[in-house]
Amino acid sequence: MALSASLRRRPLIAPVVLVLLFTLASAAPAQRQAWLSIPPDSILHRIRVLSSDSLEGRRAGTPGADKAARYLAALFKELGAHPAGDSGTYFQSFDFVSGVKLGPSNVFALQFKPNTQVSSNKGSRPYVLEKDFIPYAFAQETTVTAPIVFVGYGISAPELNYDDYKGVDVRGKVALALRYSPDGEMRRGKFAKHTGSRFKAIRARQKGAVALILISGPAQGDDQLPKLRYDNDPSDAGLPVIGAKRSLFEPLIVESLELLQAKMDSTLANVSREIPNVTATVATDVVKLHSRTRNVLGCLPGNDPTLKDQVVVIGAHYDHLGYGGEGSLVPDTVALHPGADDNASGTAGIVELLSAFADRARDLRRSVLFIAFSAEEEGTLGSQYYVKHPAFPLTATVGMINMDMIGRMKDSTLIVYGIGTSPIWKPLLLQFDSDSSIHLKLNPDGYGPSDQSSFYANDLPVLFLFSGLHEDYHRPSDTWEKINAPEEARVLRLAGEVAFAVDTMPARPLFTKADSAPAPSGGRVYGVYVGTVPDFGEQVNGFKISGVRTGSPADKAGLMKGDIIVKFGNMDIKSLYDYTYALGEHKPGEEVAVVLRRGDKILTVTVKLEQRK
């Protein structure tokens, strides 16, 4: 599968050009590095291989991703990179939760008081898993038996003057709620933030319920069970949660369920009520599936006797979404997601840069480490694992350049994040783009939705190159023939020139904390801004922070990387979801006591919440 050697050979440049390269302060435009003129054909070839059917969309933990890792390791070897992974290999393996399956102990049963008239249910009967009920992936493994309270849609939204929990007491009881909201199955709209099943589960728990049963209302048509689906968060919701057939409950509700739903939908009426003479037993058992995946690491050693212990990291994630599912924008479709732009383009980029740098191996002063990360799509797990198990000490890591989706440059516009993480970046970029042939959109932020965040969270200068979102993003239509390879070649040349300059400059780049604008709020984000960046890499009881945004409320309150928030206001925090829920319960301007674990200490700080802009 490797490419012929002729494509990899590049012309060498005269040494005098190298000297010119280091005159950063000079007004003269830099000489372009001819050895970084990468053939578009070669880029496209590698993208075609990586996005081909045989690699099956490269979902972390699947054979397709393993095949991609082996392909990359073989290329790294062929191109002369030294192995920098586990015990002399190119691979750095790690485990992660990749999915869930049903365990053996799921139980759902109703028990009726003697002498009650229930048309279709008599006595106690257990129901059939996957036919009558199914647990949610985030159900806590517990068994409870308790009376049932019907709580409408299970929504409590004081800001909308709507509360299904008003007038009923669910403490110690099983809450029974409809899926969705009075707006129907719409994902947007005023109830949007209240309709997620995780959110409803946390709401029920906060109200004191011991379990939650979700059913589809008659207005939703077919009496369907939800699918068991892992949402990339291994934390549970703190109580058992199941989906069940509404037909099991229809005989128990005196007024018809159809009528009650119609009332709620048309007048937002509260129709919540206890269901007399019956108790429910709910036991949930969901087994987490652990998978193993691998980062691929290859190194070109530096030649300077002292600087060679320092390293410049050039990275890109090679994993993608496989046949869809979580992360896909068409999650209910099973279809190969080739991920040509996301991120075969960046992966091809590190291979091409390795190839070019290998031809100049003797001119490298610092070492250069090329990393193809896995499990980025699961929440930058590969890079978060790497920074905890680095090949070179992080203190000797002078900077990281990340490429994620660089194959679809439009109007010669390149988005570059991380400008604020070192004063060196902007002059370098402008120097190598002195003719402005690439229109650079510079952003100071060191955080962003890709692997550079893991390095920035460790106080390292980072750059993130990105050619922009498009309509094929995270869809089966992200295919190789839509790649603009000549434009990607220009992006790679710029990336390579900046990396080579950093590799060879006498003093390492200074790190600076970047100003970061609060992320703009999307449909499902809440009005409150704190400035914490989640750490998805580790399972903890609480919400672990991988960093805080400079100048944010979290920063001002003294929150730090590694802190684990366990209480926010009066809400216990067990997961990211709890934290998001808790934010929704507060308003900008409020001061909230936050309890956190830092090492073996428990601290309480006060955070003054700001408005998300």
Ligand SMILES: [Zn+2]
């Ligand atoms: Zn992606």
